[in-house]
Amino acid sequence: xxxxxxxxxxxxVRVIDLTQFEAGPSCTEAMAWLGAEVVKVENPTAGDPGRSxxxxxxxxxxxxxxxxxxxxKSVTVNLKSPRGxxxxxxxxxxxxxxxxxxxxxxxxxxxxxxxxVRAINPAIIYAQVKGFGTGSPFEKNLAFDMIAQACGGTMSxxxxxxxxxxxxxxxIGDTGTGMLTAISILAALYRRTRTGQGEHIQIAxxxxxxxxxxxxxxxxxxxxxxxxxxxxxxxxxxxxxxxLFPTKGGGxxxxxxxxxxxxxxxxxxxxxxxxxxxxxxxDARYDSPxxxxxxxxxxxxxxxxxxxxxxxxxxxxxIGGAGIPAGAVxxxxxxxxxxxxxxxxxxxxxxxxxxxxxxxxSWPARxxxxxxxxxxxxLLGQNNEDVLESWLGxxxxxxxxxxTDGVI
Amino acid sequence: xxxxxxxxxxxxVRVIDLTQFEAGPSCTEAMAWLGAEVVKVENPTAGDPGRSxxxxxxxxxxxxxxxxxxxxKSVTVNLKSPRGxxxxxxxxxxxxxxxxxxxxxxxxxxxxxxxxVRAINPAIIYAQVKGFGTGSPFEKNLAFDMIAQACGGTMSxxxxxxxxxxxxxxxIGDTGTGMLTAISILAALYRRTRTGQGEHIQIAxxxxxxxxxxxxxxxxxxxxxxxxxxxxxxxxxxxxxxxLFPTKGGGxxxxxxxxxxxxxxxxxxxxxxxxxxxxxxxDARYDSPxxxxxxxxxxxxxxxxxxxxxxxxxxxxxIGGAGIPAGAVxxxxxxxxxxxxxxxxxxxxxxxxxxxxxxxxSWPARxxxxxxxxxxxxLLGQNNEDVLESWLGxxxxxxxxxxTDGVI
Numbered sequence: 001x002x003x004x005x006x007x008x009x010x011x012x013v014r015v016i017d018l019t020q021f022e023a024g025p026s027c028t029e030a031m032a033w034l035g036a037e038v039v040k041v042e043n044p045t046a047g048d049p050g051r052s053x054x055x056x057x058x059x060x061x062x063x064x065x066x067x068x069x070x071x072x073k074s075v076t077v078n079l080k081s082p083r084g085x086x087x088x089x090x091x092x093x094x095x096x097x098x099x100x101x102x103x104x105x106x107x108x109x110x111x112x113x114x115x116x117v118r119a120i121n122p123a124i125i126y127a128q129v130k131g132f133g134t135g136s137p138f139e140k141n142l143a144f145d146m147i148a149q150a151c152g153g154t155m156s157x158x159x160x161x162x163x164x165x166x167x168x169x170x171x172i173g174d175t176g177t178g179m180l181t182a183i184s185i186l187a188a189l190y191r192r193t194r195t196g197q198g199e200h201i202q203i204a205x206x207x208x209x210x211x212x213x214x215x216x217x218x219x220x221x222x223x224x225x226x227x228x229x230x231x232x233x234x235x236x237x238x239x240x241x242x243x244l245f246p247t248k249g250g251g252x253x254x255x256x257x258x259x260x261x262x263x264x265x266x267x268x269x270x271x272x273x274x275x276x277x278x279x280x281x282x283d284a285r286y287d288s289p290x291x292x293x294x295x296x297x298x299x300x301x302x303x304x305x306x307x308x309x310x311x312x313x314x315x316x317x318x319i320g321g322a323g324i325p326a327g328a329v330x331x332x333x334x335x336x337x338x339x340x341x342x343x344x345x346x347x348x349x350x351x352x353x354x355x356x357x358x359x360x361x362s363w364p365a366r367x368x369x370x371x372x373x374x375x376x377x378x379l380l381g382q383n384n385e386d387v388l389e390s391w392l393g394x395x396x397x398x399x400x401x402x403x404t405d406g407v408i
Numbered sequence: 409x410x411x412x413x414x415x416x417x418x419x420x421v422r423v424i425d426l427t428q429f430e431a432g433p434s435c436t437e438a439m440a441w442l443g444a445e446v447v448k449v450e451n452p453t454a455g456d457p458g459r460s461x462x463x464x465x466x467x468x469x470x471x472x473x474x475x476x477x478x479x480x481k482s483v484t485v486n487l488k489s490p491r492g493x494x495x496x497x498x499x500x501x502x503x504x505x506x507x508x509x510x511x512x513x514x515x516x517x518x519x520x521x522x523x524x525v526r527a528i529n530p531a532i533i534y535a536q537v538k539g540f541g542t543g544s545p546f547e548k549n550l551a552f553d554m555i556a557q558a559c560g561g562t563m564s565x566x567x568x569x570x571x572x573x574x575x576x577x578x579x580i581g582d583t584g585t586g587m588l589t590a591i592s593i594l595a596a597l598y599r600r601t602r603t604g605q606g607e608h609i610q611i612a613x614x615x616x617x618x619x620x621x622x623x624x625x626x627x628x629x630x631x632x633x634x635x636x637x638x639x640x641x642x643x644x645x646x647x648x649x650x651x652l653f654p655t656k657g658g659g660x661x662x663x664x665x666x667x668x669x670x671x672x673x674x675x676x677x678x679x680x681x682x683x684x685x686x687x688x689x690x691d692a693r694y695d696s697p698x699x700x701x702x703x704x705x706x707x708x709x710x711x712x713x714x715x716x717x718x719x720x721x722x723x724x725x726x727i728g729g730a731g732i733p734a735g736a737v738x739x740x741x742x743x744x745x746x747x748x749x750x751x752x753x754x755x756x757x758x759x760x761x762x763x764x765x766x767x768x769x770s771w772p773a774r775x776x777x778x779x780x781x782x783x784x785x786x787l788l789g790q791n792n793e794d795v796l797e798s799w800l801g802x803x804x805x806x807x808x809x810x811x812t813d814g815v816i
Contacts, residue, residue, distance in 0.1 A: 006609075009595035012602070022623070034595040049671055054644050056630050063626035064644065131733075133774070135752045141728040143735070146640070146650075150665035150735030151724075153743050155640070155652070157577030158566065164652060165661055165737045167640040168576030169565030170620035176580075179587040179619075184773040186594035187417035187442040193601040194420070200776050201414075207754045207772040211587075212578035214769065215430070216740050218471035221766050222464050226661070226739035232554070232563070232575040236462050236472065242554075244563070244572060253573055253634070257558035263457055316559075320549040325539075327551070327558030329573045331634035332624050335561050344543045346615045358629055361622065364615040365592040366541070368608050 006367030010036035015097040020048040024101035025068040026178030032071035033363040033372040044076040047380040069377035076381035083407045094391045101129035123198045125188045133204035148173030152209020157216045159229040177208040240296045245307040256315040259325040275306035345371045352376040414775030418444035423505040428456040432509035433476040434586030440479035441771040441780040452484040455788040477785035484789035491815045502799045509537035531606045533596045541612035556581030560617020565624045567637040585616035648704045653715040664723040667733040670697045683714035753779045760784040
């Protein structure tokens with residue numbers, strides 16, 4: 001069977017990437033993993049500010065930056081110099097995609113707004129990621145992941161039922177938005193193969209959050225009330241046993257999630273066998289979801305009596321192996337050290353010229369059995385020569401002059 | 409400027425959709441919004457079990473189902489009958505994409521495994537969504553959103569620092585995986601325009617979670633320790649003031665998120681002006697992130713003294729308007745009733761033949777200023793005639809016979 005690991009899907013697609021931090025970079029990284037030539041255009045002084053988020057040393061790129069910029073190239077350009085701006089416009093003529101996530105109004109002030117760029121290259125896909133949508137009362141406001149999560153509903157449905165709202169740990173505001181941007185760009189690129197047409201795509205982080213909280217919106221439409229926080233349960237329905245149960249060890253992540261589906265009564269019966277309570281199979285006090293809800297504390301206590309005698313891995317193995325949905329709560333160290341991810345290519349070990357060896361996830365889909373191969377994030381300006389020569393046919397000397405003159 | 413709202417991007421792409429619940433349906437819905445002809449193939453008895461999750465009445469599709477199946481078609485096929493199976497194989501010959509998210513091994517037992525389908529149509533993109541990856545010790549296990557979130561790290565980084573792990577409310581395990589699947593399929597479709605080549609894409613919900621928690625993995629790589637829960641702060645760094653502050657009203661979502669960036673010292677100085685403490689601008693006790701961390705309780709108390717006198721909307725308006733990232737915690741009812749979403753087309757009002765009128769979000773990206781237009785999710789088997797006629801050229805009578813014989 002032919003197999004490419006997916007990293008030739010977007011071969012030939014050239015992306016001018018004026019994004020920073022995470023929402024934009026996560027989008028272009030997905031494209032880079034799938035084969036696009038993504039060129040980060042960065043200021044020559046410090047580059048993407050993501051390079052300096054909690055770095056492991058002085059003048060070293062942060063692991064945060066490495067996570068979101070693998071497989072890309074970096075070109076430095078002083079966008080405030082007329083020659084720098086002209087250089088980017090020359091790159092625009094050769095590009096298929098232009099993307100930015102600066103603060104509202106900034107890219108237009110730089111002279112690279114949608115009207116300018118699309119006039120130079122009408123077939124380009126021009127994409128913008130902002131905190132709030134054009135036309136929103138907050139369109140000029142700054143936003144980061146947590147602001148999007150506050151205003152987009154995700155915090156209101158996370159937390160204990162009687163506690164305050166809480167930020168989900170995953171950066172849905174950033175990467176969650178980045179993934180929707182990638183889908184939108186790829187769809188527009190696909191259309192372009194048919195029609196030749198460019199596009200102006202705009203996405204707001206607040207709006208993007210709605211995409212990830214639609215179960216809660218369904219609940220609101222049905223009930224007419226705001227979705228409430230449900231702890232580790234579901235905003236849609238309570239159906240015990242369903243939730244986190246403590247396991248042996250007592251550590252901060254020594255829990256196993258056990259889920260018995262309302263749609264499949266076998267889950268409960270199988271669980272009774274696992275926890276040694278077969279005598280309760282068919283017992284009317286527990287046999288239906290409604291009955292278990294009435295005896296919720298008892299039901300949870302029976303499950304806990306069993307889980308607290310097993311460690312989380314064993315609990316997952318035994319309960320999951322018996323055909324009941326179950327999952328140990330794994331922390332980031334356990335996941336990084338779990339050999340299964342490396343064996344399957346989901347995590348790969350990368351060799352970075354300055355940082356050295358580290359392990360991270362690649363694009364987590366497998367194409368003919370393998371995810372794309374990781375290459376480390378570029379050093380600042382690492383690909384100046386390569387890109388200016390291959391995109392614009394510039395000579396070594398011309399590039400040298402740009403460097404001497406502080407343009408790149 | 410030409411503008412299509414994006415809903416012609418995937419015109420001509422035919423998708424055979426054997427998915428249910430959310431992880432698969434969220435993927436194909438994104439494709440349907442962007443113009444693909446997505447045909448849900450459902451069992452004639454009850455269809456996608458998502459139709460019956462908390463429905464508003466008897467024999468009515470759930471709002472949950474409407475959320476994840478807009479703009480699709482539905483064809484009923486009894487896959488366990490030889491004629492039903494042959495019918496799907498006929499559809500396979502005409503399709504560009506085949507996608508399923510059954511329990512492990514089920515699609516192969518039905519006789520529609522990757523080898524079979526790809527032999528019939530070598531150019532097809534065949535995509536599978538499972539809980540755990542092929543080759544994982546848990547590859548045969550069942551999974552739902554919460555199991556993926558337990559095993560994929562998202563629960564371990566959500567919650568209060570001294571509390572138990574917690575499930576994020578957004579369904580990242582489901583929709584989060586669906587979005588990565590959509591990107592993978594679109595990339596393979598794009599390649600196919602160049603090479604004609606089909607593909608076998610596999611994605612596991614556990615693996616997909618890693619994509620949304622990479623800031624935490626960066627922290628672990630830097631520190632060598634598991635990322636800890638950070639309440640509503642960040643796993644990457646503590647930088648007060650940063651978090652949820654209570655506002656006037658005292659309701660369960662009366663909070664505003666305030667974020668002062670380490671990278672931009674102006675945020676703190678602007679905030680001092682907003683809260684009427686200009687006398688502290690430049691005060692060494694508070695002027696640097698390190699100093700504020702040392703006086704964290706005092707800093708938070710000053711901000712709270714101001715926020716508790718304003719309601720959350722006013723607090724967001726004033727703080728955000730002064731150039732400091734700020735966001736009110738909005739609940740699902742507030743968001744559904746916020747006129748900005750409808751004005752911008754992000755939410756649209758849909759007319760469903762049975763449910764009547766309801767409002768939901770469309771694809772939250774705008775193409776030339778508008779998101780795609782919503783069409784309601786199909787009734788079970790609503791498009792039998794249309795699809796069998798237009799894809800396979802079947803006559804009204806032939807379709808009638810299939811129906812009489814219980815094949816569709």
